[in-house]
Amino acid sequence: MNGLRQTMAWAGAGLVIAAHALAAQAAPLAGDAAAGQAQFATCTRCHRVGPGARSGFGPQLNGIVGRRAGSLSDFNYSPALKQSQLVWTRERLAAFIKNPDQVVPGNRMRFASWGYDDQKIANLVAYLASFPAER
Ligand code: HEC
Numbered sequence: 001m002n003g004l005r006q007t008m009a010w011a012g013a014g015l016v017i018a019a020h021a022l023a024a025q026a027a028p029l030a031g032d033a034a035a036g037q038a039q040f041a042t043c044t045r046c047h048r049v050g051p052g053a054r055s056g057f058g059p060q061l062n063g064i065v066g067r068r069a070g071s072l073s074d075f076n077y078s079p080a081l082k083q084s085q086l087v088w089t090r091e092r093l094a095a096f097i098k099n100p101d102q103v104v105p106g107n108r109m110r111f112a113s114w115g116y117d118d119q120k121i122a123n124l125v126a127y128l129a130s131f132p133a134e135r
Contacts, residue, residue, distance in 0.1 A: 031119070036127030039120050042113070049131050058109065063133025064088050065125070069104065080106035090129065094121045 040049070046058035053060040055075040066089075070082035084104050086092060096103040097113050098121060113121065 031122030031124070031126030033123070033126040033130045036120075036123035036125070039113075039116065039124040040127055042111075043124075046109075046111070049128060051134070053131075053134075061128055062131045064093065064131075065090055065129045067133065078106065078108040080104055081108070090125050093125050093128065094118070097121050097124060 043058075043061075046056065047061050048054060048056060049061040049064075053062055055072055059072050059075040059077070066087065069084045069086040069088060070077040081104050084107075086104070088096075092103060098116065099112050100107055100109045101112075116124070
């Protein structure tokens with residue numbers, strides 16, 4: 001009986017250690033979604049995100065992390081973005097937000113967040129990642 005209890009204690013400790021290891025791995029890209037909402041204000045000129053968001057001047061951004069680039073049927077993309085074959089990971093989004101032309105040369109998004117440091121961009125990506133795709 002004692003042996004079993006000890007085994008379970010060890011298993012529990014192992015889970016805690018595993019969870020910490022995962023958290024440490026994600027650390028470099030950790031962003032603060034609540035803070036990122038403020039950064040998104042510069043995007044709302046052209047983009048919408050959240051329940052019921054529709055594409056306008058720019059494509060709506062629900063479920064953007066993991067979404068194939070240029071894949072919405074309700075937006076008329078540039079050939080460059082449509083044919084890019086990219087999937088938006090957090091890293092790729094951060095790079096695109098910083099300098100769209102470097103990630104997808106010839107795309108039509110005329111905006112670059114030159115003034116954002118990496119933390120602000122990570123916050124913005126975390127904010128966007130909090131909106132699931134809608135069907
Ligand atoms: C001046 C308008 C404008 C602003 C401001 C703007 N965008 Fe865009 N964005 C666009 C347009 C237009 C496209 C489509 C480009 C194309 O088809 O080549 C686009 C495309 C994108 C895409 C690719 C979407 C997809 O479906 O593949 C992402 C992601 C994106 N924008 C994020 C942002 C973020 C985040 C911001 C704010 C930091 C921002 N944009 C600011 C106009 C804008």
